[in-house]
Amino acid sequence: MNDDLLLKKLKSEYQYLKAEKDLQQSIYENAALKFHEHFAEKTKPPPAPKPHKSKPKKKKIRPRKLNKIYKKLAKKIHPDKKTGNKDDFSELKRSIDENDMETLVDLATDYSIDIEEDIDRVDFYESRIDLLKDKLKWYTTTLVMQWWNMNENSRVQHEQKIIDILNKG
Numbered sequence: 001m002n003d004d005l006l007l008k009k010l011k012s013e014y015q016y017l018k019a020e021k022d023l024q025q026s027i028y029e030n031a032a033l034k035f036h037e038h039f040a041e042k043t044k045p046p047p048a049p050k051p052h053k054s055k056p057k058k059k060k061i062r063p064r065k066l067n068k069i070y071k072k073l074a075k076k077i078h079p080d081k082k083t084g085n086k087d088d089f090s091e092l093k094r095s096i097d098e099n100d101m102e103t104l105v106d107l108a109t110d111y112s113i114d115i116e117e118d119i120d121r122v123d124f125y126e127s128r129i130d131l132l133k134d135k136l137k138w139y140t141t142t143l144v145m146q147w148w149n150m151n152e153n154s155r156v157q158h159e160q161k162i163i164d165i166l167n168k169g
Contacts, residue, residue: 006122011121011125014125017129017132020136021135025139028144034148035144039166043166069104072115073108076113077089088111092104092107143165
């Protein structure tokens with residue numbers, strides 16, 4: 001497959017999965033509130049809705065390529081520089097930490113900095129797609145979403161099992 005077509009395909013898949021993750025996160029947050037309200041008085045202590053966290057936060061270790069991109073951009077964007085801007089620098093730090101290549105490319109373009117040679121976009125999109133798929137899978141396997149997606153009869157049938165699980169946890 002042509003590299004440009006592969007990149008276009010991966011970018012489209014990434015954008016779709018990113019939008020799907022945002023939608024599922026919104027549904028999950030709503031479902032978690034309803035779940036908490038429903039089971040609050042039936043369990044001791046009441047379960048608190050928890051935001052999605054795939055892993056505990058560790059100190060971020062950036063790949064060398066991202067460090068190189070960061071240094072190139074920070075030289076012009078840092079607020080202490082003549083061409084710098086505080087908001088853009090905050091955006092740079094956020095996008096580096098989140099591996100948000102689209103924002104990095106936009107910042108590089110705005111400041112006329114060439115970072116094309118430092119970016120392996122195929123690798124970037126493939127890794128981000130895998131992360132998004134993992135997040136989407138997590139949403140579907142939570143007790144909250146399983147309960148949320150049940151019809152009313154199934155909810156009634158499974159309520160005691162859920163209460164038992166919540167009281168154990």
